[in-house]
Structures are given as C-alpha cells and as structure tokens.
Amino acid sequence: MNLASDPTIQRKITRMAERVRWKQPALTSRGIDQTRLVLEPDGDQPGQEDPFHFLVLGDSGTGRHRFHSPPRRIAERLLPHKPDAAFLLHTGDVVYLVGAADQYRDNFLRPYREWLQDGEQWSSLSHEGMVFNQPFLPVPGNHDYYDLSFPVALVAGLTLPLRRHLQWFHDVDAGWRGSGQGEVYAQAFMDVLHQLPPSRLEQHLETHYDAVWDGHRCLHYRPGRLTRLPNRYYRFRHAGVDVFAIDSNTLISPVAPSQDRRSLQQELQACEHQQNHVYQSLASGGVDEESRDALLDELETLQESILDLRRRIGQGATVDEAQLKWLKDGLIASHRDPTVRGRILTMHHPPYVTEATKWTQADTMAIRLRLRQVLDGVAASLGDTMAAAAPVDLVLSGHAHCLEVLRTHDTGHADSGIHWVICGGSGYGLRSQRREGARLMEMNDDGSEKHVASSDLYIGKDWPPAEGRHAYSGLRVDIAAGRPLTIRLTPLVSCRADRGWSDQVLETITLSGPSHRRQ
Ligand SMILES: [Fe+2]
Incomplete structure (x- = not known):
C-alpha cells in the first residue's frame, strides 16, 4: 500500500489546461499569451543592465517540527535579504506530503507569512485567497500533484477525529484528501479562470491581462493586488534576464527501459x-x-x-511535446533579442545531481535527455549567433533535499559548460551525498565511461563542516550589472543544534563565465 498516488502525465496536462481555460477563444481572440507574465516592480522599472538579486527556496512544505521548524528558520534567514529582492523562486514541493489544502496553513502560510498580504493573520487565511506582497514564483513539484492512495484516504477519512487527537497524520504532513491532481496548487498560485463564471471572465481578462510584452497581451503580476501565475509553466523578464519556469512533472516520461x-x-x-x-x-x-x-x-x-x-x-507515457517546443522556441527568441543579457531556467527535477537517491532514477535521466534535446535544438537553430554563449546561464532545481552547485563538462551536447544549482534543502528531511562522490559519469555507446559533471558544493544531511549536523538552506542569487552575465550565489545555511539553530556564514560563490563553454 503506497501512501501516495501520482496521476498520469496526460492527466496532469489535461487537468491543468482545464483550470486556466488553456487557449480558449475568450483568450485567443484577445491575443493573450498564457505563458508570459509581466512583473510590476514596487519602484521604478529596472534598466536592462541593472544589478539585482533574488531569493530561492525549495522542497520546504512541511509542518513537522512545530518547535524549531526548518522551513520557518530558513524563511527567517531570507528575511534580511527580502526588502530589495526582485522576486523569490520556489523550486517545488510547496506542500508535503500530498499537496493537500488542509496542510497549507501550517506548511506554507505560517513559515512564509512575511511574503503574504495580511500575513500576520496567517492562521485565518486560506490557500485560495493568497496575495503576495513581493513576487513569490513557484514551479510545481511532484508532491504538489500527488493524492492519497485510496485505502489510505479511506482510513485517514474514517479516523479523522482520532488522528487529530493522536497527531499522527499531522506528523506525516498528510491531509486526508491530497492535491486533487494539482487542483490545490492551482488554486493557491495559478489564475484559475475555470472558477470564474462567463459573466465575470471578460472583465477579469480586461483588468488583469492588460500587460503587453513583445506584442503579446499577458497577465500582469501586481504585488498586493493580484499575484497569480498564468499557467503551470511560464516566463518573465527582469532587468534584461529572461526566466523560464518549467513544469518538469510532465517531462519525465521514461526515455528507454534500461533494465528488463x-x-x-x-x-x-x-x-x-x-x-x-x-x-x-x-x-x-x-x-x-x-x-x-x-x-x-x-x-x-x-x-x-x-x-x-x-x-x-508502465509503458507509453505521454511526452509533453508542447512544453518542450515552447521552451525551445522561447530560448531561441530570447537569444535573438539584443535587449536580453541572460537566461535562467527553474524547475523541480534536477538533470544533474549527486544526492544519494537521485542520479540513478529514471526521472533524472528523462529530464536530462529531454532538456538536452531542447538545448541541442536551440544551439542548432542559432548556429554562430549564439557563439560561445550558453543556451542558458543557470539552471535551478529542487527535488534533491540539499543545496548543491554543479557544472557540466563536455557532455557532447549543448548542455556542456552550464551551471546547475539545486536548492531543495529548505525544510523537508535532508539527504546525504551519494557514496560515489562528486563526479557524475555517463556510459558511452562503446561501454566506456564519460565524466559529464562535477559537484563543487554539497550541503545537506550530516554536513561535515558543521560536525555532521543537518544543514538546511536557502539561497540568495545576485546578478551583477552589465554583460556578460555575472552570477553570485550566497548560501543561507542553518544547522539544527540541540535546542535551536546555529547559523552558518558561507562565502559568496562567483560562477565562472561562458569562456568555459564547449566550442
Ligand atoms: Fe520532489
């Protein structure tokens, strides 16, 4: 009996499309692009080459540990960096264990109350009414799509008063319903147009889809007023940097059976x-x-x-070709736009990772190969235009419960020489690095091994610099002024101590530029 059930990829695509009235005539007739988002800044519009910083969290949605809560401690570490942050990216698994509505209060509203409008009243707010006071931009994680499997849901439902008394299910972060195949995540973060009656839809589109970007009408993100995402995957631009936020849950259909x-x-x-x-x-x-x-x-x-x-x-899983094409076309257009100086990709599943459980999983191989196909396609289309630039400057992900900084070597593909950062240690149970260590190898066709990536930093369970204590983390990312894009990472790390927390000060890491790219 598995605790959770996972909808099929086709089901995820279909249900999310229904929720946002994907490409319905009311939207297409207005020329609305449901994958673009325009952020309205608090102050002046930033210049195309201005410096800025943003914050990153991932895999944080737990309500366990009512005392010394890891998500809350990491939120507190981020708070001094919040006032002038451009935005916050959450790399997914917003609410464990099955993305349930009744877990949002303790697992999300409570730790991140300072990012919420009227957040001091977090205990009386609903996940459906959330308005952020600063852009808080997630991608869905696998847990945000899960449901409780039927027998567990039955037991959980029948014994609800008893469970409340015993706190058992509170401790496993499981509500008694699950995410409704991503419905709760959609209600919390997305512009769920399907909930609007036709009479209100028109006015809503005129009022909130009033931004224009490259000739496309799109949703306007207004902190304090309406802070919704147009879709499960989307893109936005800040100070000449394009950010592509991907739903990797529909990109992990197994590529090829590696075992019988x-x-x-x-x-x-x-x-x-x-x-x-x-x-x-x-x-x-x-x-x-x-x-x-x-x-x-x-x-x-x-x-x-x-x-x-x-x-x-199981065989014959759907491949989300529409999203892959959208990403490829978007990256090509971004490279052809001279006003854009860099590109960041954020998603839940990491293509490169040395956390103990992840490198050998089919999900990891699938997302790596699918992304490679996209980046190879981008490089082929752009040819000399892209020169030695990377198709993307930084890939952020979560899913592995750690903070990790990796770089690819010559993989034989357009994903060579890229920086990969995992920020997935912001609250849930931490994991150790795998025994094989920091070098990631792939098998060549002739059976020989190729060294494709290295991990330069790993912070998680049993972190040696803190005498083996568990080190939770968030991240500050600084983008320097001008070009080429210079990226600096400041890990914000806190270790659980006997009766509280011990904060760690780590040096800022400057990521090397595109000169290390495969030519
Ligand atoms: Fe995950």
Whole structure:
C-alpha cells in the first residue's frame, strides 16, 4: 500500500489546461499569451543592465517540527535579504506530503507569512485567497500533484477525529484528501479562470491581462493586488534576464527501459516490502522524534522510488511535446533579442545531481535527455549567433533535499559548460551525498565511461563542516550589472543544534563565465 498516488502525465496536462481555460477563444481572440507574465516592480522599472538579486527556496512544505521548524528558520534567514529582492523562486514541493489544502496553513502560510498580504493573520487565511506582497514564483513539484492512495484516504477519512487527537497524520504532513491532481496548487498560485463564471471572465481578462510584452497581451503580476501565475509553466523578464519556469512533472516520461521488466518488478517488490516494514515501525509506537523523522524520510524516499519504478514498468507515457517546443522556441527568441543579457531556467527535477537517491532514477535521466534535446535544438537553430554563449546561464532545481552547485563538462551536447544549482534543502528531511562522490559519469555507446559533471558544493544531511549536523538552506542569487552575465550565489545555511539553530556564514560563490563553454 503506497501512501501516495501520482496521476498520469496526460492527466496532469489535461487537468491543468482545464483550470486556466488553456487557449480558449475568450483568450485567443484577445491575443493573450498564457505563458508570459509581466512583473510590476514596487519602484521604478529596472534598466536592462541593472544589478539585482533574488531569493530561492525549495522542497520546504512541511509542518513537522512545530518547535524549531526548518522551513520557518530558513524563511527567517531570507528575511534580511527580502526588502530589495526582485522576486523569490520556489523550486517545488510547496506542500508535503500530498499537496493537500488542509496542510497549507501550517506548511506554507505560517513559515512564509512575511511574503503574504495580511500575513500576520496567517492562521485565518486560506490557500485560495493568497496575495503576495513581493513576487513569490513557484514551479510545481511532484508532491504538489500527488493524492492519497485510496485505502489510505479511506482510513485517514474514517479516523479523522482520532488522528487529530493522536497527531499522527499531522506528523506525516498528510491531509486526508491530497492535491486533487494539482487542483490545490492551482488554486493557491495559478489564475484559475475555470472558477470564474462567463459573466465575470471578460472583465477579469480586461483588468488583469492588460500587460503587453513583445506584442503579446499577458497577465500582469501586481504585488498586493493580484499575484497569480498564468499557467503551470511560464516566463518573465527582469532587468534584461529572461526566466523560464518549467513544469518538469510532465517531462519525465521514461526515455528507454534500461533494465528488463522482471528485474524492475523485483526491485519494486523489494521497495514495497521495505515500505511495509517502515509502516510497521511507525505504527509500533515508542519511537522518539529523531527516529520517527528518519522513518518518515525513509518512507518518502521509498514512495518516490516506487512511483519511479511504476513509471518505468508502465509503458507509453505521454511526452509533453508542447512544453518542450515552447521552451525551445522561447530560448531561441530570447537569444535573438539584443535587449536580453541572460537566461535562467527553474524547475523541480534536477538533470544533474549527486544526492544519494537521485542520479540513478529514471526521472533524472528523462529530464536530462529531454532538456538536452531542447538545448541541442536551440544551439542548432542559432548556429554562430549564439557563439560561445550558453543556451542558458543557470539552471535551478529542487527535488534533491540539499543545496548543491554543479557544472557540466563536455557532455557532447549543448548542455556542456552550464551551471546547475539545486536548492531543495529548505525544510523537508535532508539527504546525504551519494557514496560515489562528486563526479557524475555517463556510459558511452562503446561501454566506456564519460565524466559529464562535477559537484563543487554539497550541503545537506550530516554536513561535515558543521560536525555532521543537518544543514538546511536557502539561497540568495545576485546578478551583477552589465554583460556578460555575472552570477553570485550566497548560501543561507542553518544547522539544527540541540535546542535551536546555529547559523552558518558561507562565502559568496562567483560562477565562472561562458569562456568555459564547449566550442
Ligand atoms: Fe520532489
């Protein structure tokens, strides 16, 4: 019995499209592009080459640890950097464990109250009524699409008063309904046009889709008034930098079976057996908080592996070609626009990662190969126009519960020489780096190995510089004035100490420029 169920990729695409009335005549007839967003700045419009900074969080949505809450501590670390930040990117898994509405209050509203309009009244706010006072821009994570599997939902529903009393499900971050296949995330962050009656739709579109970007009408993000996203994937521009926010959940359909079905089935059975063992340990009682946390984190890892294996065993998953084409076309147009000085990509699943559980997962390979196809396509279209520039300057992701800075070497593709930063250690159970270490290898066609990427920094579970304590993290990213794009990272790290927190001061990291690109 798996705790969560994951809708199919086609279901995710279809349901999200319904929620935003994707490309319906009311929108197309007005020339509205539902993938563009214009941010209205608090002060003056920034110049195309002005410096700015933004903040990053990921994998934070837990309400466990009512005392010394990791998401809250990391939010507090970000607060001194908030007043003049241009925006905040959340790399997904906004609310664990199954993106449920009744978990938003403790797992999101409470830790991030300073980003919310009337946030001091967080306990009486609803996820549906959230208005931010500064751009708070997420992408959906896998947990934001999950539902409680039927038997668990039944047990959870039938025993609700008892559970409230026992706090058991509170501790596993599971409401009793789940995300409604991403419905709750959509209600919280997206402009859910399907909830508007036709009589109000017209006025809403005239009032809020009044921005114009490159001749396209699009949604206007106005802090304090309306802070919605037009779609599950979208793009915006700030000070000459284009940011592409991707829904990677629909891009992870398995690329090719790397093992036979029988061995995958055996692996699945072993994971399910281990999962039952964890359930029994949790149910047996008498487990202290630290051991229970470890069991819950193991449960989440197992659940992820089970869903990954089920995707690999099941065949014929949809490929979200429309989103891949949108990204490719958008990057090409961005490179051809002389006013744009750089490009950042943000999404949930990391294409390169050295966290213990992720590199061998089918999801990781799928997102890496799909992104490669897009970037190869961009490079082929642009030819000499792109010269030694990278198709993207920085890729931000989450999903791995750590802070990690990687760079690719010569991969044989257009994703060579790119910086990859994972910010997924902002609240949920942290993970260690894999035993094999910082070098990521891929197999060549002739069976030899190729060194494709290196990890330069890894902060997570049992972090050696803090004597093996667990190090949670957020990130400040600075973009310097002018060109070429200079990016500086400031990790904001706090370790759990016996009776509270110990904040860590880390040096700022300047990412090297495009001279390291494969020519
Ligand atoms: Fe995730």
